[in-house]
Amino acid sequence: MNALIILIPVTLVLIGFATGLFFWAVRHDQFQDLDTPEILPLMDEAPMTGTRYSETKEIAP
């Protein structure tokens, strides 16, 4: 039963970590749009980024 002494605190730490991670994701709106991302890889053409705006683009340092 000595295993319990170690394993139970480990579960508690893990679950606290999981909760924190989930809260972070909710705060960053990861669950707001669940419909669009799944169709993105199926789009016929590659994203237009980089070809069309190359002349106006400025990259943040």
Place this chain on the structure above:
Amino acid sequence: MSADYAAWNRPALLDQVLHARRDGRAEVALHVPALDDPRRTVDLQQYLESLRGVVRVRVDVHARRLRITFDPRAVDLPRLLQACAACACPARPLRRECLDVPELRAANDSLKRLAVAGLFMMQAMMFALVLYLGVIDAVNASTLALFRWLEMLAAVPVIGYAAVPFFRRAWADLRAGRAGIDVPIALAVILICAASAWNTLRGHGHIWFDSASMLVFALLLGRHLELRARCRHQSVNAAASDAMPLLATRRADNGPFETVAAMELVAGDIVRVSEGSVIPADGILKSDHARLDASHQDGESRVRTAARGDAIHAGGVALDSPIELTVTRAGSQTRMMRAHQLADGAAHQRARSDSSGVGVGRFVAGVLGLAAATGVFWLWHDPTRAFDTVVAVLVVACPCAFALAMPATLTRAMTVLSRHGVIVTRPHALAALARADHAVFDKTGTLTRAHLDANNIDTFGRMTREQALQLAGALASGSSHPLSQAIVRASRGHVTANADHVEAMAGNGLRGQFRGRTVTLGRAGFANPGHDDDDALWLADDHGPLARFHLTEALRDNAHDTIRALRIQSIGIDLASGDHADRVAAVAHRVGIEHWQARQLPRDKYELVRRRQHDGHRVLVVGDGSNDAAALATADVSASIDGATDLARRHADILLGHDIGHLLLTRALARDAMRIVRQNRRWGLAWNIAAIPLAACGLVSPWLAALGMSFSSLVVVLNALRLGDPALAVEPPRHTSNMEGHTA
């Protein structure tokens, strides 16, 4: 255009749109109509995020909104607006109030509570399982106590955080003297936990932290599903909230023109509207003549011509040339804003009559009375069992399955529908759609759409028809405008390459690069200056016109079949349009509608719906223009289709996507869903009625009651999942031509 953006640096305007955060950063909400294209959305987001000074970009696709957090020292609002325009996603800042979306916050909050309830419920159950299996007994009493304490520890976040909304609402109900559904839930949770905590402290007796956690989780799940649907509704609403421009160009006292906020305008001001811009206020035309696109305002399918002295209305788009007008009504007094108010008023009235929950009070009072009676009886008869039986009665009586019946089924229905591109924004609309027995259709844009005849193209010079279609199709492929869509449909199979740098000029057309040359597509005044404007679309390059496309109004695919199928389901049908009588009559004849009305103003449509409702009908309205908004809002259930204006989308309960045939699919699914909801409710009620007497007699222990409750909820959810896709069972009509004689 750049001068326009610079106006956004005026402090008076910045005050209205920027939210200054405490950390020195600023936040702004932008309305971006082009967000309906997912590819452009991704592009825009990546581009904005690469700008210096932009901290965070959040996109709400349904609301067509962007929220940008930025550092005002490194980047300013005009720069951000320019960046959006560079991505072919012109944006307009929204008022500061739009940054705060209470539904969104509520949905995020409920998601967090749901996650906590789920995670810690599983922990509590794990510890409880160990206790139930009895494996610890063999070891020693202190390990047993450890597990009981651990179970209590796991339940603390569930009770202390996840269940708080129930306690809060129950408390509010009690203070208001109401008996809401939350009162017995809160009471059951508190009683179960108090008893379990007491038993944990004294070291013997049963504990039910797992049951309490499960109860909280199941209820939170049902609430969250409902909240998410409401949130989506709010998003679609938000897309319409700022259809009016914020800026106007006003002539200062006999001086030059200056850019001011549209809400600063007063009657008598002289305003200039540049070509392709939205008219900011009602007024009298001061220029000699003007050509206006008012199709969204009054449903007229042709361009309207106005002469000096004519009244023109806010919301229309000035075509060809800049115009000047003398303002007669501005701000909330414009005809368009009054249409908003009419629609909002109608929607509000309906929301009040929507309120369900009648009879909940009596049910709750009955449950509480029964629990009290059980407690008194057992106290007198056998005090040691009084507490257990009271808890069992409360758990058994908790109408969990009953409460889940509607949200579980509707969520399933909405999932199936979203696979077909149908979005339901008001969950209870499906119930209303299943019951609807009368339908009112709009014509322009709803039953019909612009059609380009590929055989009727005039070409100039050495251009061939195929080349013209290829060029026009390449230009139009990225645009969601109904005319562009007509071009794309006609040019299918001809387009081999893409156009670059395509810009949309509102009200005029498209301009872009194709294999190194600049090509324009649009009305004559734009693509081929010097030529008189006609109803045709022109394609031109730097050297002159290349082709002319003739557009006609054609029935949408499936319009005919949809109307016929509805008639077979014995639904009465009206056609109400703002267009000319002869055009309305022609369409009515072709789709087989007997009752039609032409030249209908928004109020006429609204009153037509009211009349039908007065006759005892449950009315479905299908429309796409702002002139339909009031009718959409007052109908029992309303649907809108791709290309609808923001105002129409806002008041539609169901967005059908591109195919009007989806109306039949949605209705079939709605009827199935309602059948399953009725089954589920009967099951939930039967469960409660059967189990409550057993619990009151002391035959059900609390843990068995909790198990039964989860079982009945599970039955409800599984039954909801039975709701299949009607498209797989009955193939909906695809094309008008080859499906004659076949009914869905």
